[in-house]
Amino acid sequence: xxxxxxxxxxxxxxxxxxxxxxxxxxxxxxxxxxxxxxxxxxxxxxxxxxxxxxxxxxxxxxxxxxxxxxxxxxxxxxxxxxxxxxxxxxxxxxxxxxxxxxxxxxxxxxxxxxxxxxxxxxxxxxxxxxxxxxxxxxxxxxxxxxxxxxxxxxxxxxxxxxxxxxxxxxxxxxxxxxxxxxxxxxxxxxxxxxxxxxxxxxxxxxxxxxxxxxxxxxxxxxxxxxxxxxxxxxxxxxxxxxxxxxxxxxxxxxxxxxxxxxxxxxxxxxxxxxxxxxxxxxxxxxxxxxxxxxxxxxxxxxxxxxxxx
Amino acid sequence: xxxxxxxxxxxxxxxxxxxxxxxxxxxxxxxxxxxxxxxxxxxxxxxxxxxxxxxxxxxxxxxxxxxxxxxxxxxxxxxxxxxxxxxxxxxxxxxxxxxxxxxxxxxxxxxxxxxxxxxxxxxxxxxxxxxxxxxxxxxxxxxxxxxxxxxxxxxxxxxxxxxxxxxxxxxxxxxxxxxxxxxxxxxxxxxxxxxxxxxxxxxxxxxxxxxxxxxxxxxxxxxxxxxxxxxxxxxxxxxxxxxxxxxxxxxxxxxxxxxxxxxxxxxxxxxxxxxxxxxxxxxxxxxxxxxxxxxxx
Ligand SMILES: Cc1ncc(C[n+]2csc(CCOP(=O)(O)OP(=O)(O)O)c2C)c(N)n1
Numbered sequence: 001x002x003x004x005x006x007x008x009x010x011x012x013x014x015x016x017x018x019x020x021x022x023x024x025x026x027x028x029x030x031x032x033x034x035x036x037x038x039x040x041x042x043x044x045x046x047x048x049x050x051x052x053x054x055x056x057x058x059x060x061x062x063x064x065x066x067x068x069x070x071x072x073x074x075x076x077x078x079x080x081x082x083x084x085x086x087x088x089x090x091x092x093x094x095x096x097x098x099x100x101x102x103x104x105x106x107x108x109x110x111x112x113x114x115x116x117x118x119x120x121x122x123x124x125x126x127x128x129x130x131x132x133x134x135x136x137x138x139x140x141x142x143x144x145x146x147x148x149x150x151x152x153x154x155x156x157x158x159x160x161x162x163x164x165x166x167x168x169x170x171x172x173x174x175x176x177x178x179x180x181x182x183x184x185x186x187x188x189x190x191x192x193x194x195x196x197x198x199x200x201x202x203x204x205x206x207x208x209x210x211x212x213x214x215x216x217x218x219x220x221x222x223x224x225x226x227x228x229x230x231x232x233x234x235x236x237x238x239x240x241x242x243x244x245x246x247x248x249x250x251x252x253x254x255x256x257x258x259x260x261x262x263x264x265x266x267x268x269x270x271x272x273x274x275x276x277x278x279x280x281x282x283x284x285x286x287x288x289x290x291x292x293x294x295x296x297x298x299x300x301x302x303x304x305x306x307x308x309x
Numbered sequence: 310x311x312x313x314x315x316x317x318x319x320x321x322x323x324x325x326x327x328x329x330x331x332x333x334x335x336x337x338x339x340x341x342x343x344x345x346x347x348x349x350x351x352x353x354x355x356x357x358x359x360x361x362x363x364x365x366x367x368x369x370x371x372x373x374x375x376x377x378x379x380x381x382x383x384x385x386x387x388x389x390x391x392x393x394x395x396x397x398x399x400x401x402x403x404x405x406x407x408x409x410x411x412x413x414x415x416x417x418x419x420x421x422x423x424x425x426x427x428x429x430x431x432x433x434x435x436x437x438x439x440x441x442x443x444x445x446x447x448x449x450x451x452x453x454x455x456x457x458x459x460x461x462x463x464x465x466x467x468x469x470x471x472x473x474x475x476x477x478x479x480x481x482x483x484x485x486x487x488x489x490x491x492x493x494x495x496x497x498x499x500x501x502x503x504x505x506x507x508x509x510x511x512x513x514x515x516x517x518x519x520x521x522x523x524x525x526x527x528x529x530x531x532x533x534x535x536x537x538x539x540x541x542x543x544x545x546x547x548x549x550x551x552x553x554x555x556x557x558x559x560x561x562x563x564x565x566x567x568x569x570x571x572x573x574x575x576x577x578x579x580x581x582x583x584x585x586x587x588x589x590x591x592x593x594x595x596x597x598x599x600x601x602x603x604x605x606x
Contacts, residue, residue, distance in 0.1 A: 024458070045458065048489070053481035056447045060485065063451020066429075066437065067382075067459065087478075090441045091448065095429055 010035025077103030107246030124251030228260030390445020443476025453491030487526030536561030
């Protein structure tokens with residue numbers, strides 16, 4: 001287990017604020033949840049709590065960005081993606097402004113609050129916007145690296161964060177290269193895992209190995225730009241692909257993978273694990289994830305089915 | 310623009326114009342907007358005309374900008390939150406010197422830098438892209454806060470119509486502006502009483518508007534100014550400079566489609582193409598207005 005992404009992200013933000021006085025942080029009355037309050041406490045002059053007003057949150061950040069500041073806007077992922085979509089598209093993206101959009105409580109991680117708070121469409125929405133980059137870190141270390149990366153870009157970057165303490169994966173050698181991160185090499189099947197599902201996929205590889213299946217496990221935090229070449233090289237080798245995401249299977253990470261491979265005219269067997277086109281529900285996080293096929297066991301089962309074993 | 314106005318512009322380049330000069334200039338700009346909107350058969354006449362004196366006075370009397378350096382850090386900022394009035398802003402920016410007036414007829418054609426709604430990435434002098442109503446005040450708050458953070462003294466002006474005031478985001482921004490009170494932020498309202506579908510009284514009543522802003526904690530101008538009377542506009546600037554209490558809101562009483570009698574106050578002329586008959590009938594009125602204003606020079 002590592003610390004929760006939000007804790008790591010909040011602490012990193014405050015740390016970076018010490019040396020980068022262009023960072024300004026905005027929050028919409030959820031700073032104690034997103035942990036942007038750590039920055040707010042350290043740098044009250046560069047912290048703005050706009051109240052429960054996500055559209056205004058984005059607009060104000062845009063104004064700051066036009067004057068050389070690098071805003072980091074924090075709110076729940078679901079409300080950023082849904083209540084400030086127009087502002088993110090027409091102001092951040094259209095004007096190509098350097099802004100970090102930190103979507104807290106991503107996926108099902110606000111599990112007990114139920115469907116109204118679970119963000120399972122944010123990746124589809126964000127990746128559809130021109131000029132936007134989309135990163136879904138696998139663990140708290142990747143979340144820190146994503147923040148460092150995003151603050152060096154001259155473009156809007158969406159980073160989807162998780163609420164809870166989750167297992168970690170080995171630290172990538174070069175996160176900023178945006179390449180697929182090979183957690184385990186294998187020859188029978190490619191498991192392409194987005195966000196926190198990477199650790200599950202890693203565990204699934206152990207279960208699969210016991211059944212004689214040699215799985216290649218990829219952690220792919222960069223949904224956009226997606227490393228299509230890296231993905232294709234793996235799938236060309238294994239001939240089988242299973243994508244895993246904490247998101248609807250409509251328009252998200254799995255779709256992005258298919259788009260990349262379709263252009264390369266490859267033939268392979270495929271399955272997508274994620275929330276099937278439906279609303280989610282309340283429950284303990286682990287149980288909820290498992291209910292939507294997001295567990296090591298379930299990933300291993302789906303791989304066995306795909307391989308007809 | 311006729312020769313009188315062209316030489317006025319050349320003569321007074323970089324200087325603050327007087328009320329009578331501004332009035333003549335605005336009349337000339339209004340005709341230019343009318344001509345281009347007719348020739349292109351697309352664009353928004355009603356709201357462009359309604360703000361003619363407001364933007365002319367702001368850019369040619371008050372704002373501190375440098376057309377040769379549109380990205381100058383210390384420039385005053387202007388956000389046309391009612392972005393559909395783009396033809397108005399483009400006309401002003403062109404004659405202010407940000408780009409050639411010869412570009413104006415290319416408005417809304419493929420490849421032109423004059424997009425349907427203002428784009429800061431395309432058009433020199435545009436400080437913020439707009440088009441979706443309701444964004445301007447939030448962005449203005451951000452710009453004014455940035456000025457405060459970096460110790461700069463420039464002004465941020467946001468111009469909106471009723472449409473932006475229908476949007477919830479504007480009131481989110483109004484609350485926030487009263488919380489942080491960024492210096493030199495002015496919210497200007499082109500209060501012509503007409504929206505897209507009809508009058509604001511029918512669509513979404515806004516009165517008592519000044520009281521709303523007062524209740525939100527704003528410094529509101531003590532009266533409604535006449536947004537077509539350049540003397541009244543200059544008076545509103547005296548008020549802006551009269552104290553140090555922020556943010557400031559000022560309401561300009563205006564007429565949508567001003568200058569062409571049969572188009573005035575009619576939502577039908579919000580965004581309708583100006584057909585040839587209406588053009589032929591309306592143009593002489595605008596010409597007569599220019600003549601009248603030039604006579605006062
Ligand atoms: C968010 C959004 N919704 C709808 C529109 C379409 N629209 C363009 S102008 C307008 C009415 C604007 O009224 P007002 O602000 O009074 O304009 P003015 O009379 O000053 O031109 C509408 C509804 C839009 N541009 N943005």
